[in-house]
Amino acid sequence: xxxxxxxxxxxxxxxxxxxxxxxxxxxxxxxxxxxxxxxxxxxxxxxxxxxxxxxxxxxxxxxxxxxxxxxxxxxxxxxxxxxxxxxxxxxxxxxxxxxxxxxxxxxxxxxxxxxxxxxxxxxxxxxxxxxxxxxxxxxxxxxxxxxxxxxxxxxxxxxxxxxxxxxxxxxxxxxxxxxxxxxxxxxxxxxxxxxxxxxxxxxxxxxxxxxxxxxxxxxxxxxxxxxxxxxxxxxxxxxxxxxxxxxxxxxxxxxxxxxxxxxxxxxxxxxxxxxxxxxxxxxxxxxxxxxxxxxxxxxxxxxxxxxxxxxxxxxxxxxxxxxxxxxxxxxxxxxxxxxxxxxxxxxxxxxxxxxxxxxxxxxxxxxxxxxxxxxxxxxxxxxxxxxxxxxxxxxxxxxxxxxxxxxxxxxxxxxxxxxxxx
Amino acid sequence: xxxxxxxxxxxxxxxxxxxxxxxxxxxxxxxxxxxxxxxxxxxxxxxxxxxxxxxxxxxxxxxxxxxxxxxxxxxxxxx
Amino acid sequence: xxxxxxxxxxxxxxxxxxxxxxxxxxxxxxxxxxxxxxxxxxxxxxxxxxxxxxxxxxxxxxxxxxxxxxxxxxxxxxxxxxxxxxxxxxxxxxxxxxxxxxxxxxxxxxxxxxxxxxxxxxxxxxxxxxxxxxxxxxxxxxxxxxxxxxxxxxxxxxxxxxxxxxxxxxxxxxxxxxxxxxxxxxxxxxxxxxxxxxxxxxxxxxxxxxxxxxxxxxxxxxxxxxxxxxxxxxxxxxxxxxxxxxxxxxxxxxxxxxxxxxxxxxxxxxxxxxxxxxxxxxxxxxxxxxxxxxxxxxxxxxxxxxxxxxxxxxxxxxxxxxxxxxxxxxxxxxxxxxxxxxxxxx
Numbered sequence: 001x002x003x004x005x006x007x008x009x010x011x012x013x014x015x016x017x018x019x020x021x022x023x024x025x026x027x028x029x030x031x032x033x034x035x036x037x038x039x040x041x042x043x044x045x046x047x048x049x050x051x052x053x054x055x056x057x058x059x060x061x062x063x064x065x066x067x068x069x070x071x072x073x074x075x076x077x078x079x080x081x082x083x084x085x086x087x088x089x090x091x092x093x094x095x096x097x098x099x100x101x102x103x104x105x106x107x108x109x110x111x112x113x114x115x116x117x118x119x120x121x122x123x124x125x126x127x128x129x130x131x132x133x134x135x136x137x138x139x140x141x142x143x144x145x146x147x148x149x150x151x152x153x154x155x156x157x158x159x160x161x162x163x164x165x166x167x168x169x170x171x172x173x174x175x176x177x178x179x180x181x182x183x184x185x186x187x188x189x190x191x192x193x194x195x196x197x198x199x200x201x202x203x204x205x206x207x208x209x210x211x212x213x214x215x216x217x218x219x220x221x222x223x224x225x226x227x228x229x230x231x232x233x234x235x236x237x238x239x240x241x242x243x244x245x246x247x248x249x250x251x252x253x254x255x256x257x258x259x260x261x262x263x264x265x266x267x268x269x270x271x272x273x274x275x276x277x278x279x280x281x282x283x284x285x286x287x288x289x290x291x292x293x294x295x296x297x298x299x300x301x302x303x304x305x306x307x308x309x310x311x312x313x314x315x316x317x318x319x320x321x322x323x324x325x326x327x328x329x330x331x332x333x334x335x336x337x338x339x340x341x342x343x344x345x346x347x348x349x350x351x352x353x354x355x356x357x358x359x360x361x362x363x364x365x366x367x368x369x370x371x372x373x374x375x376x377x378x379x380x381x382x383x384x385x386x387x388x389x390x391x392x393x394x395x396x397x398x399x400x401x402x403x404x405x406x407x408x409x410x411x412x413x414x415x416x417x418x419x420x421x422x
Numbered sequence: 423x424x425x426x427x428x429x430x431x432x433x434x435x436x437x438x439x440x441x442x443x444x445x446x447x448x449x450x451x452x453x454x455x456x457x458x459x460x461x462x463x464x465x466x467x468x469x470x471x472x473x474x475x476x477x478x479x480x481x482x483x484x485x486x487x488x489x490x491x492x493x494x495x496x497x498x499x500x501x
Numbered sequence: 502x503x504x505x506x507x508x509x510x511x512x513x514x515x516x517x518x519x520x521x522x523x524x525x526x527x528x529x530x531x532x533x534x535x536x537x538x539x540x541x542x543x544x545x546x547x548x549x550x551x552x553x554x555x556x557x558x559x560x561x562x563x564x565x566x567x568x569x570x571x572x573x574x575x576x577x578x579x580x581x582x583x584x585x586x587x588x589x590x591x592x593x594x595x596x597x598x599x600x601x602x603x604x605x606x607x608x609x610x611x612x613x614x615x616x617x618x619x620x621x622x623x624x625x626x627x628x629x630x631x632x633x634x635x636x637x638x639x640x641x642x643x644x645x646x647x648x649x650x651x652x653x654x655x656x657x658x659x660x661x662x663x664x665x666x667x668x669x670x671x672x673x674x675x676x677x678x679x680x681x682x683x684x685x686x687x688x689x690x691x692x693x694x695x696x697x698x699x700x701x702x703x704x705x706x707x708x709x710x711x712x713x714x715x716x717x718x719x720x721x722x723x724x725x726x727x728x729x730x731x732x733x734x735x736x737x738x739x740x741x742x743x744x745x746x747x748x749x750x751x752x753x754x755x756x757x758x759x760x761x762x763x764x765x766x767x768x769x770x771x772x773x774x775x776x777x778x779x780x781x782x783x784x785x786x787x788x789x790x791x792x793x794x795x796x797x798x799x800x801x802x803x804x805x806x807x808x809x810x811x812x813x814x815x816x817x818x819x820x821x822x823x824x825x826x827x828x829x830x831x832x833x834x835x836x837x838x839x840x841x842x843x844x845x846x847x
Contacts, residue, residue, distance in 0.1 A: 113770065113771060113778055113782075114771050114777055114778030114779075115777055115778070116777070196694075196697055198690075198693070207777075208777060257686070258684040258685070258686035258687070259686040259689075259690075261686075262684065262686045262687045262690045263690065266690075270694065271694070284439075284457045284458050284459065285439050285440075285456070285457045285458060286439065286440055286441065286442055306697060307693045307694075307696070307697050308693075309686070309689055309690050309693055310689075311686065311689075317440070317458065320440060320443055335693065335696050335697060336693070337689040337690065337692040337693035337696065338689060339685040339686055339688075339689045340706055342676065342706065344676050345822075347675060348675040348676040348677050349628075349674050349675045349676075352676060352706055353706070355443055355446070356446075356708050358708065360708065361704055361708070362689070362692045362693065362696055362702060362704055363689075363704050363705055363706040364685045364686075364688040364689035364692060364705050364706075365685065365705040365706050366685035367678045367685075368676055368677070368678055371677075371678055402678075412685070413684055413685040413686055414684050415680065415684070416680050416681040416682060416683055416684055416685070417678055417679075417680060417681075417685070418678070418679055418680070418681045418685065418688075418705060419676040419677065419678055419679075419705075419706075420664040420665075420666070420676065420677060420679050421664060421665045421666065421672035421673075421675075421676055422662070422663075422664055422665055422672065422673060422675045422676070422677050423731070423733060423813075423823055423824070423826065423827035423830070423844060423846070424827075424844055424846065425712075425714045425824075425827075426823075426824045426827030426828055426831065427731070427827050427830070427831055427834075427842055427844065428714045428715075428716065428717055429714050430827075430828060430831030430832075430834075430835075431717050431831075432717060432831060432834060432839070432840075432841060432842045433716075433717045433718070433719055433720055433840075433841045433842070434717075434841070434842040434843075434844050435841075435842070435843050435844065436844045436846050437790075437843065437844065437845045437846065438845075438846040444846065448712065448713050448714060449846075450714065450716035450717075451716065455845070459777045459778070459779075459780050459781065460780040460781060460787040460788070461734070461787075461788070461845055461846075462786065462787050462788060462789070462790040462793075462845060463780060463781075463784060463786065463787025463788075465780050465783070465784075465787070473792060473793070476786065476787075476790050476792065476793040477793040477796055477797065479790065479793065480790050480793040480794055480797055480843070481797065481802070483843050484723040484797070484802060484803065487719060487720045487723060487726070487841050487843075488719050488720050488721075488722070488723055489719055490716075490718065490719050491716045491719075492716070493713065493716070
């Protein structure tokens with residue numbers, strides 16, 4: 001499949017009518033956005049907030065963050081399965097608003113406990129937390145939502161996701177007919193000509209409601225590992241819906257993951273990108289963990305992989321799923337190298353990971369997430385007066401572990417964080 | 423926590439859904455439980471059968487506590 | 502900068518193994534390998550004195566001699582203390598490590614030791630003191646002394662040391678965050694490509710070595726033992742009255758069971774963010790098998806059951822803290838005359 005992605009960078013956003021994109025400035029018509037969002041009675045109200053890098057802004061109750069994509073023409077849609085029918089994406093032309101995200105900010109209407117309970121992932125637009133915080137280096141539109149007539153948290157979550165995607169589509173579509181500043185061409189078909197065949201194993205969280213991922217518009221908690229063309233991810237086939245603190249992968253990372261970017265940059269040169277294997281983690285017992293790990297190894301073998309680049313989302317017992325996967329790959333004769341985010345406790349003297357296998361000999365560190373940050377008082381807070389699960393006043397100052405910043409693990413990977421021995 | 427309890431001298435039967443991990447980490451008396459969200463339960467069974475299963479699970483733990491072991495050992499329920 | 506050098510009886514020229522009981526003594530200026538060390542320190546440092554002690558004494562009876570060694574060192578009023586290199590000599594390595602630890606703790610003077618990385622003293626002391634890795638034998642003396650001189654001057658000047666690999670000391674057990682020039686994914690891919698070329702590569706996260714605990718002897722007869730129930734699954738009375746955190750719990754709790762025969766729906770909830778709590782809320786015995794334990798006690802298969810249970814939350818638990826909780830629970834179990842434990846782990 002051949003995909004062209006036309007990038008339109010956003011340097012600044014403001015509210016105004018009509019919505020327009022012009023030379024890096026995005027004008028957002030609030031009434032238009034309100035109509036798009038409130039078209040669904042499961043949402044009662046929406047308020048728009050904007051934040052730019054460097055501003056003294058802290059955001060709570062953030063769910064997912066989406067970089068807008070739009071495919072002109074209508075035969076296939078970006079975010080397939082949500083914005084249009086679940087037709088295979090990853091070919092043709094896609095317009096992308098680079099450096100901009102749409103973020104849902106909301107409380108859930110019904111109480112929840114255990115794994116379904118929301119855990120705060122704070123967005124820090126400036127200060128010492130910004131280096132670890134998702135969305136800090138981009139222009140953001142926050143949709144601050146009020147629940148309406150939703151039957152359950154899952155029902156409301158569906159409304160919230162679709163609303164944000166409608167807004168993202170509207171904004172990206174503003175660029176249709178304009179000349180992009182850059183066009184990337186992605187084509188991973190063709191012969192490998194003897195280049196080493198590498199797969200990317202992308203383990204995501206899909207444990208159930210609130211800790212979920214969606215593929216072509218359907219949740220994947222029951223999915224056995226599957227194969228995607230890298231282009232499908234670039235077009236938004238995989239949408240994040242994992243609301244756990246810093247270890248979540250927001251949709252804007254699924255569509256531009258550092259692993260994907262590292263591989264596509266070298267495709268056709270040093271290596272041949274043979275495919276992406278998407279698997280869920282956090283399986284309920286060892287039987288299912290092993291079953292999934294075996295599937296990944298089998299798919300990699302079917303793709304004739306010479307090597308596997310492996311990453312995972314979230315923490316805790318999903319390390320076990322991941323390590324079993326690495327073990328299965330190595331035992332199938334496919335060497336693996338992995339990105340791991342480390343625990344280590346607040347002082348860095350605790351063990352870095354929950355689980356290892358002896359085969360996990362090639363690990364890159366994306367840094368320790370237990371270390372603590374002192375976050376300052378901020379001028380503006382979006383999304384609440386107190387942190388959801390700890391209750392401190394949101395304006396600060398705050399003392400938080402890194403993993404309670406929004407999408408910290410993905411951000412740390414992107415930015416080059418690493419833990420080193422002292 | 424199993425190893426620290428053992429280090430303090432208490433024979434400890436560890437019921438866990440992740441027996442392979444417990445072996446790796448080095449707990450010595452391991453009993454294989456059911457799924458992660460209900461290690462001492464089997465919600466798919468009718469209540470009386472689930473209760474009988476749980477009694478067998480605890481019997482397995484008693485057997486583990488009464489058995490000399492040299493290192494990490496997994497005890498399975500007898501069916 | 503004033504430097505004191507610590508040596509054993511052999512390197513101080515007193516004698517070999519037959520003089521391993523040489524008591525602590527001091528000499529002015531550098532002695533033995535200290536002469537080469539002084540040349541490497543150059544103008545920046547002066548070895549004003551050497552303190553020596555027999556390996557047998559400092560290795561086997563440290564409490565008797567380390568205070569005397571420290572007093573001799575203190576008399577020189579040094580800015581930094583250097584010990585060794587001990588290479589793979591076990592008692593000498595222990596001696597160097599103990600002297601450095603004592604100098605740091607009692608005199609608050611920076612100190613460093615040097616020895617082979619698999620010297621037994623390294624695993625025991627690397628967290629407390631700075632250790633320069635050396636070869637196994639004295640064949641590596643020149644490199645060892647050069648590294649010791651370089652690091653001693655930095656420590657003597659009060660400079661904080663950077664990462665272990667960059668500075669050349671044995672990792673002291675702390676991993677700190679830094680920023681690399683490439684994303685972690687890029688680095689992992691580079692590592693993969695190096696592996697595929699069959700070239701040597703270095704992992705960024707080393708595999709741990711899990712220690713073994715000797716299994717406690719089995720109970721003689723379960724029908725006569727007193728059993729306690731402990732759970733890491735975050736099961737707490739409804740309302741979570743003591744606010745057990747559902748992630749990275751900071752405490753453990755003990756709750757009475759009130760003599761009940763099983764745990765009732767509605768009486769308990771789950772403070773654990775890592776799994777679906779619905780099954781446990783419906784029947785808490787699925788996390789803490791009280792009903793089964795009571796039944797077996799009635800049948801005489803268990804002697805006695807403590808009428809209380811212990812709980813913490815194993816979700817993302819800071820592992821050092823979990824070990825502390827376990828030790829504190831063990832102390833309480835001893836007070837309750839408990840013989841054995843049934844632990845439900847996550």
